[in-house]
Amino acid sequence: MQKALTYETVMSYPGHPSADDVYRIISSEHSSISKATVYRNLSLLSEEGKIGRVESFGNGEVHYDHRPEKHYHGYCRKCGRVVDIELSYDNGIINNAFPMEDGFNITSHELIFEGICKECREKENDNGTERIKD
Amino acid sequence: MQKALTYETVMSYPGHPSADDVYRIISSEHSSISKATVYRNLSLLSEEGKIGRVESFGNGEVHYDHRPEKHYHGYCRKCGRVVDIELSYDNGIINNAFPMEDGFNITSHELIFEGICKECREKENDNGTERIKD
DNA sequence: TACTTTATTGATAACAATTACTAATAAGGA
DNA sequence: TCCTTATTAGTAATTGTTATCAATAAAGTA
Numbered sequence: 001m002q003k004a005l006t007y008e009t010v011m012s013y014p015g016h017p018s019a020d021d022v023y024r025i026i027s028s029e030h031s032s033i034s035k036a037t038v039y040r041n042l043s044l045l046s047e048e049g050k051i052g053r054v055e056s057f058g059n060g061e062v063h064y065d066h067r068p069e070k071h072y073h074g075y076c077r078k079c080g081r082v083v084d085i086e087l088s089y090d091n092g093i094i095n096n097a098f099p100m101e102d103g104f105n106i107t108s109h110e111l112i113f114e115g116i117c118k119e120c121r122e123k124e125n126d127n128g129t130e131r132i133k134d
Numbered sequence: 135m136q137k138a139l140t141y142e143t144v145m146s147y148p149g150h151p152s153a154d155d156v157y158r159i160i161s162s163e164h165s166s167i168s169k170a171t172v173y174r175n176l177s178l179l180s181e182e183g184k185i186g187r188v189e190s191f192g193n194g195e196v197h198y199d200h201r202p203e204k205h206y207h208g209y210c211r212k213c214g215r216v217v218d219i220e221l222s223y224d225n226g227i228i229n230n231a232f233p234m235e236d237g238f239n240i241t242s243h244e245l246i247f248e249g250i251c252k253e254c255r256e257k258e259n260d261n262g263t264e265r266i267k268d
Numbered sequence: 269t270a271c272t273t274t275a276t277t278g279a280t281a282a283c284a285a286t287t288a289c290t291a292a293t294a295a296g297g298a
Numbered sequence: 299t300c301c302t303t304a305t306t307a308g309t310a311a312t313t314g315t316t317a318t319c320a321a322t323a324a325a326g327t328a
Contacts (some may be wrong), residue, residue: 135306136305137305166305166306166307168306168307168308168309169307169308170307170308170309171305171306171307172306174306194314195299
């Protein structure tokens, strides 16, 4: 069943795969799987709360997450990678700061950090001191 | 010049128009304007820091903002409206909480509140007590 | 077992937001 | 005026995603 495959692929993925990432991984083993099936199952799985979904940011790609609970993410504006930010998702902090903003009833929030990820920074440093390779 | 027109339209818009909103408003007066021109000028204006840009959330539409400085937004999951949340954008708070997360160098952040906006809540209440109109 | 109903899938078309491309026009110097 | 640069309209192309739909698989039921 393709849904289980989709689930396994997200769970064993170290980072935050896009739908296309998941598709490419599965189809390397099961070349007959359809892209629509992957999209469909990713949607289902995240609706069921089995996997997490990270809204697109900057580039227009949704990413998925083996951690289903809410937590924060960093978006690298250089390579587009999505990384976990280890801060507990505390709705209380946010809701105390803004109990209700001009009639807007807040139920949740999304906090996305933008910056440069470790890998890209290291690459930058390498280029600064001694050029290894282009 | 169409760029000035685009700018004026965003500045006089009370809320947070999408590119298509801006296009529709301008083309009602200047029917010859092209959609590509509106998209191009909105991108230019936000790159120049003359207008703000609110990353798409939930639905895949970017919104623009007559306020160019960073501030927070609420996204209504019912009607898709984007509203301002009046809290000062304090990078210090956030950056003190996470000076640097596993090598990820944070330069800015985006905080989006999700919930139900005033108008949709009022509509809901109306339907709950006495139905006025469908 | 055979038969019917329900779920899941693959293939592909459709879609929406956005960008790329291009030739035409406008504007601004020399 | 001639030449160069900017800006534009119109349209095609791109991208991520969803809708459609017939084919297949699975599960129940008589």
